[in-house]
Amino acid sequence: MAVKEMKKLSIICEKEAQERILRVLQGTQQVEIDDIYADSANEDWLKEYFADSQQYEDSGNTEALIRQIQELVRFIRDHGSAKEKVTELKRGVTSFGDFEKTFDETKLKKELTTINQLKERWDQNLAATKQAQAQEDWGTTWQNLDIDIEESSDKNVTALIGILPNDQWEAFQDQLKQTTQIYSEYISNDPKETAFALLYLRKETPDVLELMQDFGARSETKPYPGQPKEILQQAKAELTQLAQERKELAQLIGEKKAQVYHLQQAEEVLLAQNQRELAQAGIVESQYLAVIRGWIGADEVPILERVLAQAFPNEQVYLSLDDPTAEEIAANKTPTKLKNNPVVQPFEMLTEMYSIPKYDEIDPTP
Known part of the structure; x- marks a missing residue:
């Protein structure tokens, strides 16, 4: 051939x-x-x-619209309620001419705007959830702290909260016991680090900081107002509320699974339009x-x-x-199209995987 x-x-x-x-x-x-x-x-x-x-x-508007459709279809699939089933476009059932006749760009953009608003709400929820989880983690670590760091500081006495490696905690305590001018309190620990609080005379601040440096301890800044137990309760309440909001959003997103068919149909029309724009x-x-x-x-x-x-x-x-x-x-400007009988045609993809022959060369597919 x-x-x-x-x-x-x-x-x-x-x-x-x-x-x-x-x-x-x-x-x-x-x-x-x-x-x-x-x-x-x-x-x-x-x-x-x-x-x-x-x-x-080319203005790039069509390509941008195609990318937006693809992104939002993935979003619907990934985050929509599992109770709803995706209605997929069945390839080859409808003619392309029918696609173009039913295509309404204004209606498409309106639908994309609605889905994008759901995506923005979902992303905002995730960002808020991440912040609330960080607040919960901090509150969990410091919930046993029963003094207010800000109120405990005056002209003569100050306080700090800090964290150091678990394997340094006992030695750190032993060193603190050698002075009666520093009060320490164990707060909590995780598999790697121990949280503690110190109360000491303000004039001892340089010595305290040097001691912490010797044991690899670091001071913590209180990131939230209020008592740690209150901070933890607020975080838990917010996480519960955000989880409920995500559940409701998942339901709304799931309802959009029925639109995937129409979005894919619009994508086919826009892909064809983009090809024409490239040819233009x-x-x-x-x-x-x-x-x-x-x-x-x-x-x-x-x-x-x-x-x-x-x-x-x-x-x-x-x-x-x-x-x-x-x-x-000779300049390889003439494109190559393979021509084989129905028995050999399925194997043309093997030739295409390696190298299409030039126009004046023999097709190796057979």
């Missing part, structure tokens, strides 16, 4: 008709659009006939005309001619077809 014979096509049409033509070409799924500006061989006739043409610049960057436009160039398999030309005639029955489009030149083949 050899690679498929290709034809180079050129289409000249009214500027306003190029979007319709791109839809027709896209519908055949057989045409590969060339970027006319990227080929230096086109420079001379571009300067002569299209000196004032400007290359189309390689199309040459004048004030009134547009020139489209590309490649098509020789055996698919009749299909193209038929669909163009149906879409533009009054000869509104000029189509020319040429064989690839030796220079184009």
